[in-house]
Amino acid sequence: MTAPAIRLRELCKTYLVPEREAGTGAALRSLFHRRMRAVAAVDGLNFDLAPGEIVGFLGPNGAGKTTTLKMLAGLLHPTAGECRVLDHVPWKRERDFLRQITLVMGQRNQLVWDIPAADSFELNRAIYRLPVADYRRTLDELTGLLDLGPLLKVPVRNLSLGERMKCEVAAALLHRPQVVFLDEPTIGLDVTMQRRIRTFIAEYNHRYGATILLTSHYMADVEALCKRVIVIHHGRLLFDGDLADLVQQFTAHKTIVVQLEDCAADLHFYGELVDCSDGRFTLRVPKAETAHVTERLLADLPVIDLLVEDPPIEEVIDRVFTQETGRENLNTTPMERGQADKKDIQGYA
Amino acid sequence: MKLLLQIRHLLNLYVQQFKTTFATMVQYRASLVIWTISAVLEPLVYLIVWSTVSNGSGGSVGSYTAQGFAAYYIALMIVNQVTYTWIMYEYEYRVRQGYLSFALLRPVHPIHADIADNLSSKLITLPLVLIVAAVLALLFHPSAGLHAWALLAFLPALVLAFLVRFLIEWTLALAAFWTTRVSALNQVYFVLMLFLSGQIAPLGLFPPWLQTVAAVLPFRWMLGFPVELLVGRLTPLQSLEGLGVQAAWLVLSLLLVRVVWRAGVRVYSAVGA
Amino acid sequence: MNFLRLFAVFFRVSLLNEAAYRVNFFVQLFQSLLELGTALAGLAVIFSYTTALGGWRPDEMLALVGVFFLVGGVISLIIQPGMSGLIDSVRDGTLDFTLTKPEDAQLLVSIQRVAVWSLLDLLMGLGVLVVALVRLGEKIGGWQAAGFLGMLLAGSVIVYSFWLILACLSFWFVRVENLLEIFRSMYEAGRWPISLYPGWLRFGLTFVVPVAFATTIPAEALTGRLGIGSLLGSLAAAMGLFALARLILRLGLRRYSGASA
Numbered sequence: 001m002t003a004p005a006i007r008l009r010e011l012c013k014t015y016l017v018p019e020r021e022a023g024t025g026a027a028l029r030s031l032f033h034r035r036m037r038a039v040a041a042v043d044g045l046n047f048d049l050a051p052g053e054i055v056g057f058l059g060p061n062g063a064g065k066t067t068t069l070k071m072l073a074g075l076l077h078p079t080a081g082e083c084r085v086l087d088h089v090p091w092k093r094e095r096d097f098l099r100q101i102t103l104v105m106g107q108r109n110q111l112v113w114d115i116p117a118a119d120s121f122e123l124n125r126a127i128y129r130l131p132v133a134d135y136r137r138t139l140d141e142l143t144g145l146l147d148l149g150p151l152l153k154v155p156v157r158n159l160s161l162g163e164r165m166k167c168e169v170a171a172a173l174l175h176r177p178q179v180v181f182l183d184e185p186t187i188g189l190d191v192t193m194q195r196r197i198r199t200f201i202a203e204y205n206h207r208y209g210a211t212i213l214l215t216s217h218y219m220a221d222v223e224a225l226c227k228r229v230i231v232i233h234h235g236r237l238l239f240d241g242d243l244a245d246l247v248q249q250f251t252a253h254k255t256i257v258v259q260l261e262d263c264a265a266d267l268h269f270y271g272e273l274v275d276c277s278d279g280r281f282t283l284r285v286p287k288a289e290t291a292h293v294t295e296r297l298l299a300d301l302p303v304i305d306l307l308v309e310d311p312p313i314e315e316v317i318d319r320v321f322t323q324e325t326g327r328e329n330l331n332t333t334p335m336e337r338g339q340a341d342k343k344d345i346q347g348y349a
Numbered sequence: 350m351k352l353l354l355q356i357r358h359l360l361n362l363y364v365q366q367f368k369t370t371f372a373t374m375v376q377y378r379a380s381l382v383i384w385t386i387s388a389v390l391e392p393l394v395y396l397i398v399w400s401t402v403s404n405g406s407g408g409s410v411g412s413y414t415a416q417g418f419a420a421y422y423i424a425l426m427i428v429n430q431v432t433y434t435w436i437m438y439e440y441e442y443r444v445r446q447g448y449l450s451f452a453l454l455r456p457v458h459p460i461h462a463d464i465a466d467n468l469s470s471k472l473i474t475l476p477l478v479l480i481v482a483a484v485l486a487l488l489f490h491p492s493a494g495l496h497a498w499a500l501l502a503f504l505p506a507l508v509l510a511f512l513v514r515f516l517i518e519w520t521l522a523l524a525a526f527w528t529t530r531v532s533a534l535n536q537v538y539f540v541l542m543l544f545l546s547g548q549i550a551p552l553g554l555f556p557p558w559l560q561t562v563a564a565v566l567p568f569r570w571m572l573g574f575p576v577e578l579l580v581g582r583l584t585p586l587q588s589l590e591g592l593g594v595q596a597a598w599l600v601l602s603l604l605l606v607r608v609v610w611r612a613g614v615r616v617y618s619a620v621g622a
Numbered sequence: 623m624n625f626l627r628l629f630a631v632f633f634r635v636s637l638l639n640e641a642a643y644r645v646n647f648f649v650q651l652f653q654s655l656l657e658l659g660t661a662l663a664g665l666a667v668i669f670s671y672t673t674a675l676g677g678w679r680p681d682e683m684l685a686l687v688g689v690f691f692l693v694g695g696v697i698s699l700i701i702q703p704g705m706s707g708l709i710d711s712v713r714d715g716t717l718d719f720t721l722t723k724p725e726d727a728q729l730l731v732s733i734q735r736v737a738v739w740s741l742l743d744l745l746m747g748l749g750v751l752v753v754a755l756v757r758l759g760e761k762i763g764g765w766q767a768a769g770f771l772g773m774l775l776a777g778s779v780i781v782y783s784f785w786l787i788l789a790c791l792s793f794w795f796v797r798v799e800n801l802l803e804i805f806r807s808m809y810e811a812g813r814w815p816i817s818l819y820p821g822w823l824r825f826g827l828t829f830v831v832p833v834a835f836a837t838t839i840p841a842e843a844l845t846g847r848l849g850i851g852s853l854l855g856s857l858a859a860a861m862g863l864f865a866l867a868r869l870i871l872r873l874g875l876r877r878y879s880g881a882s883a
Contacts, residue, residue, distance in 0.1 A: 079880075108719070532653070536656055549668050
């Protein structure tokens, strides 16, 4: 078995955050004594990535995705634990290591603003010391794959957001890195452009066998590209496996919400009881049996109201978070929770 | 009656602007230090250079001894601190960022807010400069002929100098309406100021023809004249004449402001905010 | 050498960028010439009243003006743009991109931005210097010339290191840009020989803000005023300050990347 391209063992990153109460008194006191709170952005991550895998890194805002990515790229020093990328210790920032990786950040540009993208590419060629022939070949291929032709001569500031992103991605891949870190590459892009970028990433991975770690809010990114997903929340690993398994695990079931007089009835016979409050039962039922169970419930019990839900994928993820961390919010239905998170997920089409 | 009300409103505006500027200044303490350093360093350097020349030329240059130069340049430092503006940079910034629309929407002429901002900043920096001036006085032993009448005349001269300088530099600042190359224009202005307002050398040291030129142009009346008055280099008659010239320039610059502002607004609205 | 190769690339890119704005070139030309004219006119005024300023003759003062513009040009050309670029990139996080590149971070941040038209100031300074040298002609020996070049280099290194240290403060404090401005204001005092100034000001302009190393000391070397002690001292200061600046940058980067102190 080949060595993993990326390996993490109990990787931790803790920040010290100054803590202060409101008010002038507290403000003055803070001049002399600052109270610090330790925030674990990443809390003991373990996983391996084989060469050539595309893996989706999922989690809500503040889950620790970007922090992990930065540690893998050598930009942050871990507080504890170990990580190796291509058998290098990232934060040592060895030249050999840096030549084989690349980082694309959806919210920040590395292209020089006022000049055509082609000139920024030349800069990268000089920095990475790419032989002219190799550089031209790679550039031609990237131009073809990303359809960059007319964009290269235009000053970057005159490009649209999507066009700029394509050029950013190209600039980041000119040196044919073995490991590609993508931090929300499709954020803020329109649906067509998102699809374009996704297709490109898949094609790039297919052609060059680069290991790709991608973070995103958009389930569509992950669905399109990643067979394997890693879900983290509060800096901890919640799920690491095939996306199909993740989906299967949570949508092999449906949710039936039954409103009865009170919680006295015993419904465990019909399906897995998730909870009950005020006569409102939430049951999890295997998909196949949904119709049957519904029929039985309606026939057997004095049902005041009945609801059958099919959780959307964001909801699936949310379930992973709330159920696995045991912090289920009992005051909202899973559907309401799903809706609330939809607002949080930016740009959900 | 209405005039009184207008004055009250204007005064209120100034007070409010003071408060705002004060609060902002406290935030940007560092830029204060920088401005103060430049404001102090330039006259100090010329003081030293001319003192050196004076000492190497048998004790004096023209009617200025090293101590005379010291008095002159320390006074210059103070007068400059009272009369200087940064309004050209301000307007270039506003035009670039598109903030001018706000000024144009106000029912009051924007110059009032600008004057208020300028003066309120100086409330903080002037004491600093006065302290530095006092220290420099201890170090360089200035000597000047101070007369009571001159000190009395100094105050109106200073106020007039401030007004003339502010109005003219404010008009210049409006060039931002027409071009983005204001830095080149500003530079020309600063060079003229440097030579013709008594900064690079007291105007009394210039050849007569150049002194006439300086007397005709406004620069001397913005800076050099109050300085010369304060350190006792002018006769009462010259001082009185000077005040008259300042008053004339005040009228001229008020007219200039009016004309250029109107033209500027027209240009600005034509181009679009 | 790698540095020259990379610098050529960055320079070319900046030039291409600016070439699109021809007007800027002419505006800069006008401004630079105006500045030179002002400096020369100032000298003319002073020397209409004396034959020597604190022992400096007109041609020697001319050389000082040349050095002032030359080093000022170097500062405007690379040092200032690079260092304010560093401060910006620390603030908005684009420093991350620099850090993922397989090149020395100090090298990249130092040459990443080039204000191409400041080349005019540099060339102007060079021109004035050449004129001054011609007029001083026979009085310059080989050793003096070597000392001058050495001091010019040392001065540039000292100014660069000083700016780098100031810029690195942005790893620990905010709103450091203003500090850079302080140098700019104090640099004006370098138009005149530092030897004219009283002790405390001389001290400030040498050891607090190293203006003297940038202007007066190379000019003193050229005009035979610089003792061997000061010469060696300047070289030592250049090396020491460069090492210190590099160390502080490394500390700053460690802080930026959250390494344990």
